[in-house]
Amino acid sequence: MLSIVETFGPWVAAIAGAALCYLLAGRRWTLSGTQVVVLSLVWVALVQAEGIFPGPLSRLEWGDGDRLFIAYFGWLAKQGNAPFLPELAGGADRYAFGRIGGEFFSIRLLLLQVLPLWAVTVVSRVTVTLSGIAGIYLFAHRLLRCPRGVALAFGMLYATAYEFTVGLTFLYGFSIAGLPLLLFALFAFRNDVRGWLGLGVLGAFYIGTTDPIYWLPLLWACVVCLWLWIGPQSAVLAVGGLLVLTVLWLANYAETLFAFFQFLPWSERASGGPEQAPDLIANLVAQLDYMLRPVLSFNYAGWPFGLPLIFALIASIAVRSWRVAVAAGTALALAVATVPLQAMPWSALGLPFLATYRWYLQYGAFSMGLLAGAAGVAAFVGRNHEWRVTRWATSLALGIAAGMLFSVKVHSGLQTLTRGTFASLTEIPNLKQTDWRTDPAARVVSLPTQLDPNAMVNYGLSTFDGAATLMDRNIHRFWSTGVMRGANLPTREMLGFGLNSDFIQCCQPLDIDRLADLKLLRLAGVGYLLSYRKLQSAELTQVSGPAEQESTHTLRFLLAAPQPVFVYKLAAPLPVAWRATAVTVLPETADDTALFSALETQALQGQAIVHSGEPQTRSELSGVAPLSAKRSGSTIEIATGGVGGPVLVNQTWLPWWSAVTDTGEKVPVRSANLIHMLLEVPQGARSVVLSYRRPLFWAQVFRPPHSP
Known part of the structure; x- marks a missing residue:
């Protein structure tokens, strides 16, 4: 009809x-x-x-409903601590703001x-x-x-x-x-x-x-x-x-x-498939x-x-x-x-x-x-x-x-x-009052789906030009090949927090493990998952929302006040910073199977997977040892307590990151675990400050002559 x-x-x-x-x-x-x-x-x-x-x-707003929603809450959450550089503003969508x-x-x-x-x-x-x-x-x-x-x-x-x-x-x-x-x-x-x-x-x-x-x-x-x-x-x-x-x-x-x-050398455009000779x-x-x-x-x-x-x-x-x-x-x-x-x-x-x-x-x-x-x-x-x-x-x-x-x-x-x-998106009671969020450092994301530049901000990940065109190549590989297992699923809001038919069917719980690798979400620091539909996974513990999925008739859906959604907690997401238990070298030529196997079995245990350098082992550490870390705009301050050694940071590497200790000593910064950064902290340093300083256009134009 x-x-x-x-x-x-x-x-x-x-x-x-x-x-x-x-x-x-x-x-x-x-x-x-x-x-x-x-x-x-x-x-x-x-x-x-x-x-x-x-x-x-x-x-x-058609086509951007759930992105508008995620942006709304992401923007409110970042009031008072919103970095200027857009690639660090994951959670604030360009279309909304x-x-x-x-x-x-x-x-x-x-x-x-x-x-x-x-x-x-x-x-x-x-x-x-x-x-x-x-x-x-x-x-x-x-x-x-x-x-x-x-x-x-x-x-x-x-x-x-x-x-x-x-x-x-x-x-x-x-x-x-x-x-x-x-x-x-x-x-x-x-x-x-x-x-x-x-x-x-x-x-x-x-x-x-x-x-x-x-x-x-x-x-x-x-x-x-x-x-x-x-x-x-x-x-x-x-x-x-x-x-x-x-x-x-x-x-x-x-x-x-x-x-x-x-950003072009480190980026990827995710839309479209492989190029073919045009007819x-x-x-x-x-x-x-x-x-x-x-x-x-x-x-x-x-x-x-x-x-x-x-x-x-x-x-x-x-x-x-x-x-x-x-x-x-x-x-x-x-x-x-x-x-x-x-x-x-x-x-x-x-x-x-x-x-x-x-x-x-x-x-x-x-x-x-x-x-x-x-x-x-x-x-x-x-x-x-x-x-x-x-x-x-x-x-x-x-x-x-x-x-x-x-x-x-x-x-x-x-x-x-x-x-x-x-x-129904902006008045959801348990998303306006987030008493369930006991881990403020953990990312809160909607249901994972295929990633494209417009959907990146739904997951609080780094964005380049405000999620308009480019995304970090490593993030794309991690998310599309790892988290989503390369599956051919709908992109953008068609899954995510949007009311796609796959996610509003009643009333059996959705087996989320067949869609996404939730263990890898922990690697990205994801601690909470939002869903309109009840989910089923051994990795998830419900912390807010209704006890069971109920059928909602059309009239009630349109006229009733918005109902709470299902909120799930992922156990033990990786923190902002921690001491690496080991440094393992995996050749850059290794295929995706070897890489993601290492990430699930080793990186989640606190190890650093790198493509070059000397392997290290720290026998005194048996698991992830979190460090006190504070994000402030485009800087991350990590308290190391005078103990040196490799430290991992839950932030994607780009060439404009630099680190310096409290004594003024510069610390090398390199990529690890595909989406993390690895620091070699010297012995005796009580803290390390990571700073992101990409050259800005107008600063270059109006820079005084002969200035460094």
Whole structure:
């Protein structure tokens, strides 16, 4: 039944919406500016109803629900002790709190200083969706001379059809949904104080909520494509504004980009499988199929992109307009630009991660297709076909928008039923009051699943550029091959703390040992595991939550107060620092089986597994001997009590770690146990301080001459 509703419901809504609009429009249907504003606000309320009004259907940020949740508690836990360097801030998610990697200006962080998290989420949902409508409407009506009704209908369609205008407003901000509005400013504003001020305000919103790597090339590509068929009001403002935005963007994210290239030698992009020789023809056909197939489904290009584009092509032939033809051609070029990008030898260039983000260009094509359709409508209107074209174009656009709105509501309902609401994640009683956490140094994680850069922060592990693109190669190997045993399980929030169907089935306990190696979690210092579902493992002891798994009916799930979750304790997680019982040399050529066997049998007993050096044995130590250790931002202070020897630290090695004793003697720092660091503490040292000091971009730029 549900599949029938999902498949045919949008079509029924689209046909009914188009027919109703066609009947209401008549021959003389016009809109005033006030009516446009009112209708836009009403449409935003319809699109975001369950996202902006509190209640049992108040939905999460799609795709990032559990990450938002983990980030929320991780961020609260780190208040007063939040390191600046993002690679040390495991537990604070960039999507929730905007700290992508040391940017100077973040609108999310500014808003969170004065508003609670739910309020910032609501603000982003309203303003981002509204910016999508405004951008398409203003560009189509003011610059292309498209009738108001059609321009507004196209704006409503754009604001309803795609994930980045509806469901991921907190994640992407204005960077994609509001792109048409920024393009309108660049092409419509005049070269005066007013024009530059308006562009500056819009630019601040884009720079303050954008993605640090991929937004700028997309903006440049769209500007070039538009310039091929429509000239700006002021070339000085368009070119100068684009250059100013570029400079400000680079300045804001200079630390991110600088860190990005510093980390490349030690990092890995986990998305995607092994590279294969691309089949250009097959990829081109698949891309055209996605962009043009007449499918009426949320976040599927199909009708919202294909219909305006086809209309523009017909208009270019019917009225012999080269401008409309070029507009349609540039939109189509952006749509298929991902295909040659996929064929680029990114690995040979040392940039394999770029292959996974080629789809950003097609996000720009979505709005460009609508603008091409608006140009086609304007061309027909200029040939005295205004009422017919306006009536049909408006009816079809609003009909498709109604179908997409139906699809959005179905999608939102399914998300709510399977993943919960905002309150069901942020109001869980035994996670707001954590009396069960008797070991404050132990990591608290959600159910383990495959690791990718976006999910790393769920596990409190080190992040590089705010979990945006890169992750430590050793962490990835440890987690994916070791903890998850290389199993082909869903990634990101599809397991984790998200309400995946595998984790909400009732009522038998889930055998977690078949999914993950919990012993290796202890190696990473994980002491607590959270789950919506009762778990079964000899490694776990429940310390909070219900006694048994109970079936929850839909109505109770939506209306009742959030229930406590299952919290489990892992016995004897490794501490922050301890004396190594031995140093064992395992050749770097050893396979994964030998490595992880050594980690489970030796490292968990306090030994250090290294790839080079001299083996050592300390017969006086029979097990893990914890040392008093205190983390403070980017430093770790370890009390050694004057006793020397090898000391292990539960922190991933990177070349910017250094250590010094209380006497000022430098201590060598090297990698051990794949995810730990090994120090050779000299005899007599009472304490050792580990410091992480990666060179920062602006510190290098403004460093005084001849300074070390």
